[in-house]
Each structure stands twice: as C-alpha cells, then as structure tokens.
Amino acid sequence: MKYSLNLYRFIPLTFLALLPFGCGPENNEPVMKSDVFTLSRTEYADRLYGFWLAECIANWTGLITEMDKIGGDGLDGRGAGFYTREDWGGPDQPNLWGHRSGHSKTIDFYLDPGEMWGADDDTDIEYIYQYITWQSKDPKLTGKQIRDGWLTHIYSDENTPFSRDGGKTPENFLWVSNQSAHDLMLEGFVPPETSDPARNPNWDMIDAQLTTEIFGLFAPGRPEVARELAYLPIRTTARENAAWISEFYVTLHSLASVAPESLSMKERIHWMLDEAREVLPEDSYSAKMYDFVNSQYNAGVSWEAARDALYEKYQVRQEDGYEWATKEPVCQGCFAAGINFGASMVSLLYGEGDLKETIKIGVLSGWDSDNPSATWGGLLGFMVGRAGVEKAFGRTFPDKFNIHRTRGGFPNDGVDTFENMAATGIAVVDRVVEQYLGGRVDKERDAWVIPR
Numbered sequence: 001m002k003y004s005l006n007l008y009r010f011i012p013l014t015f016l017a018l019l020p021f022g023c024g025p026e027n028n029e030p031v032m033k034s035d036v037f038t039l040s041r042t043e044y045a046d047r048l049y050g051f052w053l054a055e056c057i058a059n060w061t062g063l064i065t066e067m068d069k070i071g072g073d074g075l076d077g078r079g080a081g082f083y084t085r086e087d088w089g090g091p092d093q094p095n096l097w098g099h100r101s102g103h104s105k106t107i108d109f110y111l112d113p114g115e116m117w118g119a120d121d122d123t124d125i126e127y128i129y130q131y132i133t134w135q136s137k138d139p140k141l142t143g144k145q146i147r148d149g150w151l152t153h154i155y156s157d158e159n160t161p162f163s164r165d166g167g168k169t170p171e172n173f174l175w176v177s178n179q180s181a182h183d184l185m186l187e188g189f190v191p192p193e194t195s196d197p198a199r200n201p202n203w204d205m206i207d208a209q210l211t212t213e214i215f216g217l218f219a220p221g222r223p224e225v226a227r228e229l230a231y232l233p234i235r236t237t238a239r240e241n242a243a244w245i246s247e248f249y250v251t252l253h254s255l256a257s258v259a260p261e262s263l264s265m266k267e268r269i270h271w272m273l274d275e276a277r278e279v280l281p282e283d284s285y286s287a288k289m290y291d292f293v294n295s296q297y298n299a300g301v302s303w304e305a306a307r308d309a310l311y312e313k314y315q316v317r318q319e320d321g322y323e324w325a326t327k328e329p330v331c332q333g334c335f336a337a338g339i340n341f342g343a344s345m346v347s348l349l350y351g352e353g354d355l356k357e358t359i360k361i362g363v364l365s366g367w368d369s370d371n372p373s374a375t376w377g378g379l380l381g382f383m384v385g386r387a388g389v390e391k392a393f394g395r396t397f398p399d400k401f402n403i404h405r406t407r408g409g410f411p412n413d414g415v416d417t418f419e420n421m422a423a424t425g426i427a428v429v430d431r432v433v434e435q436y437l438g439g440r441v442d443k444e445r446d447a448w449v450i451p452r
Contacts, residue, residue, distance in 0.1 A: 001450055003352060004109075004366050018371060021085075021174060022142075026085075028074070029314060030209055031199070034452055035451055036439070036449050036450060036451050036452065037221060037258065037449075037452055038422075038442075038445075038447050038448065038449050038450070039220055039221070039257060039427075039447060039448045039451055040300075040446065040447050041426055041429075041441075041446050041447060041448060042195050042428075042436075042446055043385070044257065044384050044389070044429065044448075045164050045419075045422045045425075045426050046135065046385040046422070047383070047385045048217065048384045048421070048422035048425045048426070049259070049383040049384065049385070049386040049399075049418045049419065049422045050381040050382055050383075050386045050387075050388060050389050050419075051217065051378045051379075051381050051382035051395055052123070052378070052381075052401065052421050053379040053381055053389050053397060053399075053418055054355060054375050054378055054381020054382075054389045054417045055123055055375075055378030056113075056117040056374075056401070057109065057111065057120065057359070057381075057397070058359045058362070058370075058373040058374045058377025058378070058381075059122045059123060059370055059373065059374035059377065060103065060110040060113065060117070060370075060377065061108075061109050061110045061359055061363055061370075061373060062363050062369045062370030062371070062372075062373035062374060063103070063110075063120065063124075063363060064092050064096065064100060064101040064103070064104045064106075064107055064108075064110065064363065064365065065083065065092065065363050065369045065370075066101075066314055066368060066369050066370045067095040067096045067097070067098075067102075067105060067334060067367070067368065067369075068081065068083070068093050068094070068366075069081060069082045069093075069094070069155055069333050069366040069367070070096065070099050070315075070331060070366060070367055070368070071308075071311040071366060072311070072315070072316070073313060073329055075096050075097070075332065077169075078094065078097075078098065079095065079096040079331075079334075080097050082304070082307060082311070082364075082365075082366050083107070083241070083301075083302070083305050083364040083365075083366065084306065084364065085304070085360075085364065087107055087363065087364060088107055088108070088360055088363075089106065089107065089108055090106070091105060091107070092104060092105055092106060092107055096311070096331055097310070099149060099231075100245065106349070107363065107364070108358070109356070111393060111397065113397070114398070115398055115400060116281060116317060116343065116400035116401065116402045116415065117397055117398060117400065117401050118402050118404060118405035118406075119401065119404075119405045119406045119407060120173070120176065120370070120374075120405075120406060121173055121175070121210065121211075121406065122210050122370060122371055122374035122375075123150075123374070123401075124173070124403060124405075124406045124407050125154075125178070125211035125405050126147055126211055126212070126214045127401075127407075127416075127421070128150070128153050128212065128407065129141075129211070129212070129214060129215070129233055130154075130214055130421070130424055130425060130428065131149075131410070131424070132145055132146075132148075132149035132211060133218070133325060133428050134424050134428050135179075135428055136199060136209035137431075138435065139218065139229060139432050139435065139436070140228065140229055140232075140436070141233060141239050141432045142193065142232070143190040143193075143232060144190055145307055146190075146191045146232060146233060146236055147185045147189075147190050147191065147194075150181075150182060150185055150236075151182075151185055151186070152409050153360065153408060153409045153410065154172065154174065154182060154407055155172040155173075155349070155407070156172055156182065157170040157172055158170075158188060158272055160366040161408075162268045162406075164174070165380045165438060166429065173406040174342045175206060175207075175208075175335065176205040176206070176335045177195070177200060177202035177204040177205040177208070177238065177242075178207045178211070178237055179202075179255075180194075180199075180200040180201065180202045180237075181194035181195065181200060181236055181237045182328040184199055184200060191232055191235060191236040192236065193314075193430055194234060194236050194237065195236060195237050195243075196239075197239060197328055197451065199239070202237075202326070202335075203237070203238060203239045203240075203242060204238070204239070204240065204241060204282040204329045204337055204338070205238075205242065205336055205337055206242070206243045206323060206333050206335050206336065206337050206340045206368055206371060207238065207242075207265050207336075208233075208235075208236070208237045208238035208243060208246040209238075209242070209246045209249050209337060209340075209341065209371070210371045210375060211233070212230050212233045212234050212236070212249070212250060213244050213246075213249045213250060213252075213253050213375055213378060213379070214253070214425075215227075215229045215230035215233065215250050215253075216230070216249070216250040216251060216252065216253025216254035216255075217254070217257075217382065217425065217429075218254050218258070218425070218428050218429055218432050219254050219436065219437065220254060220257040220258065220429065220448070220450070221254065221255070221257055221258035221427075221450060221452070222254060222437055222450065223250070223251040223254040223255055223275070223276075223282065224281075225245050225254075225432070225436050225437060226254035226296075227250055227251065227253065227279070228249050228430070228436070229398040229436070230246070230247065231251045234246045234247065234250075237452040238337070239283055240262075240284075240375070240441040241285055241337055241338060241404065242337035243286060243418070244280050244281060244286050245277060245280075245286050245337050245341045247279050248276050248277075248280055248290075248341075248379065248436075249375060251272075251275065251279050252272050252273070252276050253277040253290075253378075253379060253382070255271075255272045255275055256272065256379060256382055257294060257382075259271055259272055259383070264354025265352070265354070265380075265383070265384075266352040266353045266381070268353065269349075269352065269353045269391045272387075273294075273348075273349075275281060277290060283319045285314075285321050285322045285338055286341060288319075288320040289314065289320070289322070289341060289342045289345070290342075292308060292309075292310065292313060292342075292343055293310060293342055293345040293346055293349065294345070294349065296309055296310075297349040297350060299400070300419045303346055303347075303350035303361050303365075306346050306350070307343065307346050307365050307366065309434070310339070310342045310346065311339075311366075314338065314342065315332065315333070315339060316338055322338050322339075324339070325339075328373075334368060339367055340367050340368050340371060340372060342369075343362075343365040343366060343367055343369075343372055344362065344365075344372030344375060344376065346361060346365050347359075347361040347362035347365055347372055347373070347376060348372075348376050351376065351380075353380065353383075353390045354437045355377070355380045355381065355388070355389065355435065356392055357383065357392070358376045358377075359373050359376070359377055360382060373399060380381050386393045386418075399417050400415055400416070400417055400418075401415070401416045401417065401418065401420065401421065402414055402415055402416075403416060406417050429448070433448045433450060435449065437450050438450075438451045439451055
C-alpha cells in the first residue's frame with residue numbers, strides 16, 4: 001500500500017505502514033473476550049477506504065436525480081410525481097429549477113469520474129472535520145476549532161473562485177443550514193450558537209446528517225462516545241429532530257464495525273437499526289417517521305408504495321407535527337431533515353444490505369436524493385471494505401479525491417487519495433481509543449483493544 005508522504009508528512013509511519021493482522025477468529029468477527037474487544041487497524045483502514053470510495057460513487061450517482069422529484073404536483077408543475085424502479089437506466093429528468101445533471105444524461109451508476117473524484121457537500125465537510133480532528137491533540141472539537149476550520153477551508157460568496165450561470169453567480173457550495181451557519185460564523189458566532197433557531201432559520205434542515213456520519217467511524221463499537229464527539233459538529237447546523245437524526249446516523253456508523261459478521265448483511269443492518277432507534281426520542285417526529293417506514297417494510301409493500309405512503313402521511317397530511325411542507329416556502333421542505341430521513345430509511349431497509357440496490361433505491365426515492373444515497377453508500381462501503389465495493393461493481397476505480405473542487409486551503413493543491421484519507425482516519429481513531437474509549441493501541445499486533 002503506497003501513501004503520499006508529502007501530503008500527510010506529519011503522520012507517524014506507524015499509521016502509514018499498516019501491518020497485516022487478522023482482527024479475530026477466522027470468520028473475522030471482532031474478538032469479544034470478557035470486557036474488551038479487538039479490532040485490526042489494517043482491516044479498519046481498508047474499511048475506511050471503502051467508506052470514501054462508495055460514498056463518492058453513491059454521491060455522484062445521486063446527483064443525477066437530486067431534486068428531480070418531490071411528489072404530487074411538484075412546484076409549479078416541476079418535480080411532480082416520483083421515479084420508480086422502471087426509471088432506472090432511463091433519461092434524467094429536469095429538477096425543480098429546470099436543470100438536468102451535468103455529468104450524466106442517464107439514471108445509472110456513475111462510475112467514471114476521470115482521474116479523480118470531485119468533492120461535494122456530502123463529502124467535503126466530513127473531509128474538513130476529519131482533517132481538523134487529525135490536527136487537534138484532542139479529538140473532541142471545540143466550537144472555536146470548528147469555526148476556524150470552516151472559515152479556513154470554506155469560501156464565502158465574496159471570496160469564492162467558483163461560479164455558476166456562466167460566471168454570473170458566485171458559488172460556494174453551501175446551502176440551507178450550512179450557509180446560515182457559515183454566515184453566522186463570519187459575524188463572529190461560534191457553534192452551537194450557529195444552530196440557534198433564533199439566529200438560524202434552517203436549523204431543522206438536512207445538513208448535519210450528511211456532514212457528521214464520520215464521527216461514528218472515529219469511535220468503533222462505542223456509539224455513546226461517537227455521539228459525544230459529534231455533539232458539537234452536529235449542533236453547528238442542527239437542533240432537535242435534525243440533530244437526533246444525525247446522531248442516529250452516527251450511531252449506525254459506530255456500530256458497523258461490531259455488527260456480528262455471522263449474520264447476513266440484511267440481518268446486520270436490522271441489528272444496527274434496532275440499536276440506533278433508541279437514540280430517537282419517542283415523541284419526536286423522527287421516531288414516528290422511522291417506525292412508519294419500518295412498518296411499511298415489515299408489511300411487505302414495495303419500496304415505491306412505502307415512499308408514496310411516506311409522502312402522503314408527512315407531506316400531504318402533515319401528521320406527527322411535521323409541517324415543513326407548508327412552513328418552508330422554497331420547495332415544500334425538499335431540504336428538510338425529516339422527509340429526507342424518511343426517504344433514507346426506505347432505501348436502507350429495502351436495500352437490505354446490498355450496496356448497489358440500496359444506492360439505486362436512494363437515487364430513485366426523491367427529494368435530496370444524493371444525500372441519503374451517499375450516506376448509505378459510505379456505510380455499506382465501510383462494512384464491505386474496498387474489495388467489497390470493487391467486487392460489487394466488478395471493477396476498480398480511481399483512488400484520488402479532489403477536495404479543491406468545492407473547498408480550499410489544503411496541501412497538494414487539494415489532491416488526496418483514499419489511502420491517505422484512511423490513514424488519517426486511523427490516526428484519529430488511535431487518539432479516540434486512548435483518550436476517550438479507555439483502550440490501547442497494540443502496536444505489536446497492529447490492533448486496538450477497546451473496552452466494551
């Protein structure tokens with residue numbers, strides 16, 4: 001395995017030269033001995049590679065249909081109805097604003113990005129969080145560290161080198177709550193002030209659930225610690241249901257490394273979901289939304305029927321106190337945390353642990369379709385590792401990542417590799433294990449020993 005030492009020249013070689021070591025019994029399950037479990041750092045690095053690779057594949061596939069469909073009559077006739085499985089392989093339709101995908105005319109897996117994968121808002125803020133966490137001696141970020149990281153690496157409309165509409169409009173690749181939080185940071189506010197509903201009207205939008213999942217991977221098998229690490233990053237942009245949904249996602253990612261491998265992928269997903277459901281307060285719309293989609297799945301209806309029922313219950317009838325379809329003036333709450341969470345549960349449950357099927361359903365489910373697709377692509381990519389992702393698609397992929405497509409201020413002109421990104425993640429987990437999990441890094445066996 002080769003690493004670009006000029007890019008991460010400060011990472012100790014022990015993080016880069018990961019020695020082969022099996023993480024447990026021959027079936028590769030985590031070793032559970034009394035009150036500790038052991039995980040191989042080598043295997044975890046491969047899983048982190050799979051996380052970034054599959055997240056990019058799913059993100060760019062989802063971008064083809066992003067905001068194409070929001071149900072019903074749409075917005076002034078645009079975005080009406082929904083896609084179904086019959087639309088896979090067919091032409092991409094215009095989105096709410098009349099635009100089509102710029103990188104694919106067909107609704108299909110996007111697998112050929114050229115020499116490198118470009119960053120998007122589903123990957124770039126996670127990348128920033130990993131980078132500034134790696135730079136910090138303490139992996140639990142402060143509000144000031146988050147603000148400094150955002151203002152260092154995220155452009156405003158005033159200083160961005162990017163534009164759209166033929167150069168007429170500045171583009172800084174921020175939307176809804178991310179944009180509101182960034183504006184507040186420029187005014188001097190520090191997280192969690194940046195998600196205060198009195199200041200940030202977008203506090204219940206989708207943003208945090210697509211920018212903070214990675215904190216679950218920093219605390220393997222210990223979701224309570226993962227949520228502690230993610231608490232402030234989540235509340236940079238989210239409160240209440242939007243924050244609880246994000247913690248649900250973080251919990252799933254933390255549990256992914258300890259889901260029993262004696263179970264099928266479908267069974268592991270259900271095991272993880274049962275555990276993560278405890279994070280959602282019983283009286284919250286997010287809990288009721290999850291339970292509703294799960295009941296549709298258990299009733300055996302098709303994923304399209306479950307998605308349509310979700311739309312009717314929450315967008316049309318606005319049950320369980322969910323009112324964003326009328327409260328949000330731009331697109332009937334198309335960026336809201338809730339409806340996109342519900343749609344994400346459709347794809348995760350009906351995908352049943354199959355990477356390609358989960359991405360397909362996510363891409364066709366509607367609303368902000370690239371975000372749930374990217375989230376589950378990353379989660380399942382982590383669970384199967386690099387080889388599992390390549391096996392699923394029957395091919396290899398470019399391993400370079402261009403963070404400077406959307407952000408700035410990184411080494412090597414923003415060109416990174418999934419190997420280096422995985423190595424950085426390993427360095428972060430080392431610190432979390434020692435500082436927050438009460439565990440240790442067994443250098444001789446290249447493994448983590450973690451109390452349960």
